Amino acid sequence: MTTAIDCHAGGLDRTAARRFVDDHVIGAADAWDRDQQIPRAVLEQAAELGVFAAAVPVEHGGRSVSMRTLGDVHEELGRGCSSLRSLATVHTMVVWALGRWGSEDQRRRWLPALAPGETLAAFCLSEPEAGSDTTAIEATAEPRGEGWTINGTKTWITGGLLADLFLVFARTPTDGVLPFLVERGPGVLTAPLPDMLGTRASALARLTLTDVEVGPDALLGPSRFAPGLVMSSALDIGRYSVACGCVGILQACLEASVRYSRTRKVGGSLLSEHQLTQQKIANMVTATTAGRALCERAGVLKDARDEATVMATWVAKYYSSRAAAQAAADAVQLHGAVGCSPAHPVARYYRDAKVMEIIEGSTELQQITIAVSAAREVPA
Amino acid sequence: MTTGDLRSDLRAFILDRFPQADFRDDENIFELGFINSLFSVELVMFVEATLGVEVPNDDLTLENFESITSILALVARLRGVEPAMR
Numbered sequence: 001m002t003t004a005i006d007c008h009a010g011g012l013d014r015t016a017a018r019r020f021v022d023d024h025v026i027g028a029a030d031a032w033d034r035d036q037q038i039p040r041a042v043l044e045q046a047a048e049l050g051v052f053a054a055a056v057p058v059e060h061g062g063r064s065v066s067m068r069t070l071g072d073v074h075e076e077l078g079r080g081c082s083s084l085r086s087l088a089t090v091h092t093m094v095v096w097a098l099g100r101w102g103s104e105d106q107r108r109r110w111l112p113a114l115a116p117g118e119t120l121a122a123f124c125l126s127e128p129e130a131g132s133d134t135t136a137i138e139a140t141a142e143p144r145g146e147g148w149t150i151n152g153t154k155t156w157i158t159g160g161l162l163a164d165l166f167l168v169f170a171r172t173p174t175d176g177v178l179p180f181l182v183e184r185g186p187g188v189l190t191a192p193l194p195d196m197l198g199t200r201a202s203a204l205a206r207l208t209l210t211d212v213e214v215g216p217d218a219l220l221g222p223s224r225f226a227p228g229l230v231m232s233s234a235l236d237i238g239r240y241s242v243a244c245g246c247v248g249i250l251q252a253c254l255e256a257s258v259r260y261s262r263t264r265k266v267g268g269s270l271l272s273e274h275q276l277t278q279q280k281i282a283n284m285v286t287a288t289t290a291g292r293a294l295c296e297r298a299g300v301l302k303d304a305r306d307e308a309t310v311m312a313t314w315v316a317k318y319y320s321s322r323a324a325a326q327a328a329a330d331a332v333q334l335h336g337a338v339g340c341s342p343a344h345p346v347a348r349y350y351r352d353a354k355v356m357e358i359i360e361g362s363t364e365l366q367q368i369t370i371a372v373s374a375a376r377e378v379p380a
Numbered sequence: 381m382t383t384g385d386l387r388s389d390l391r392a393f394i395l396d397r398f399p400q401a402d403f404r405d406d407e408n409i410f411e412l413g414f415i416n417s418l419f420s421v422e423l424v425m426f427v428e429a430t431l432g433v434e435v436p437n438d439d440l441t442l443e444n445f446e447s448i449t450s451i452l453a454l455v456a457r458l459r460g461v462e463p464a465m466r
Contacts, residue, residue, distance in 0.1 A: 101437060101440075102437075103437065221437075221440075227417075228416075228417030228420050228421075229417065229420050229421055229424060229440065231417060232417040232418050232420065232421045233421050236421065304429075305425055305428055305429050306425070306429060307421070307422040307423075307425035307426045307429070309425075310418060310421055310422050310425075369418075376396065376397055376398070376399055377396070
């Protein structure tokens with residue numbers, strides 16, 4: 001098995017990401033959550049670090065880091081702010097799809113602006129009546145001359161308010177659902193979706209496309225075979241990123257709980273001395289370690305281009321998202337009323353963690369997929 | 381890896397995921413009704429791992445991946461050799 005070497009990472013690694021999160025994210029993330037937006041200046045700092053260039057090939061101005069490193073970076077972002085990690089996730093999904101499935105012209109046109117975050121990207125699959133069920137997609141792409149006219153509504157689009165490039169899945173008359181690169185412009189409207197349960201600063205939007213005219217170069221992927229590949233492989237990258245971000249939430253819950261429990265006294269003794277507290281802490285340590293190990297396995301398999309990464313990523317996301325939700329619930333419980341107030345980030349972790357059980361494949365969809373895989377792997 | 385090895389590995393790869401599948405080497409597996417996009421990703425990764433290189437975008441066509449025979453032909457072409465006939 002080969003191991004990818006980050007010879008072009010340009011300083012983008014876990015250590016650099018951790019420093020960035022400690023210095024610029026952790027102290028401000030609650031305010032971003034309340035304001036429901038991340039300041040442009042912070043996104044520019046993230047761009048300087050290379051967050052948006054991570055999956056861009058070097059020849060197009062990117063860092064082209066290994067999947068292991070990408071996972072480390074997204075874990076650290078998730079430790080500080082799931083909204084920021086979510087923006088990095090969807091941008092990376094589109095960047096990765098462009099780098100892998102795009103034509104040379106498409107790569108040259110888009111990737112140099114995507115790498116420094118001058119252009120941000122959003123992944124547009126979900127619709128009001130179509131979540132994971134792509135057969136229900138109603139957005140249409142009608143042939144017009146050599147290009148297409150796109151109409152439809154996409155919703156729950158992370159980063160939609162900030163994006164200038166949208167990877168839109170739309171139904172065609174003859175070739176099913178195809179992926180299109182749509183630039184912000186005439187006919188493209190984004191509206192905020194405020195007051196969500198979690199990831200409130202992730203620029204979530206509803207995207208309305210009205211008679212949007214695109215050229216033949218908007219179609220991503222070379223053939224009828226490619227649309228499924230584009231969608232499934234981009235979702236795989238997204239799932240991996242979310243899984244790693246969940247490990248970040250786990251780590252944040254652990255650190256917050258340890259800090260609080262060794263200063264807070266209950267009945268004359270420190271909270272940390274109570275066995276029920278110790279049980280929660282022990283579970284968080286174990287879950288963080290296990291989730292990180294599952295993500296590392298998925299990342300190693302991706303770097304080795306081993307197809308087993310697909311199922312390893314499902315398992316990593318399934319475990320880490322559920323563990324993060326449990327750890328966040330325990331962290332709030334341990335903090336008591338303080339944990340329910342806006343004065344402490346565990347309330348945000350709790351809300352964000354719940355979202356992770358729903359996005360990039362719900363817990364229930366993961367259970368089905370993993371169980372079906374097990375059924376085929378166990379011999380009769 | 382010989383063409384024969386690859387042929388049996390491809391068949392094993394598909395049957396590992398879809399044990400109920402019953403198909404000839406030249407039969408279109410996408411018309412059998414059990415293939416999904418997740419499998420497509422795994423199949424391309426498997427072929428690329430076998431080749432040790434990425435399959436060029438222009439070769440990512442349904443026709444190149446629709447049967448064991450067509451995949452063997454693709455691999456042989458990308459390796460610069462003629463596929464063994466049988």
